[in-house]
Amino acid sequence: MKAEVKGLHVDLSRAEWIKSTRGAHAAPNPIEVAFVGEAIAVRDAKNPAGPALIFTAAEWDAFVGGAKDGEFDL
Template sequence: MNIEAKGFSVNLEGARWRKSTRSGPYSDNCVEVAFVGGAVALRDSKDKAGPVLLFTPEEWVAFVGGTKDGEFDLS
């Protein structure tokens, strides 16, 4: 599967997907990430054939930093 976005053209065949360390057996909010072709791909771990979001490395660093800082906390 090839996808194109944000100036990237990446082939997800053979991508090594990693599941979030925060995912657990009783969670419905699990994602997987793959670093491929200079981009960062993100998908729902329950829908492996579903849509994939593609991020630049800079966007990914900002997202991870925001989650660590609590920027997306609901409370």
């Protein structure tokens, strides 16, 4: 899949997907992440042919920082 998203040219056909290791065996909804050029893609590991969310590096950094700071804790 090739696309232009947020000004980034993204080609997921050669992406190397990394499965989340945090609770991967117990999690009912595991995800996979791929770093594709300047973009970061996230998809449902149970549906690899399905859609992927595309993030810029700045968006990804903000998300990871928020997760580390506990912004998403219940």
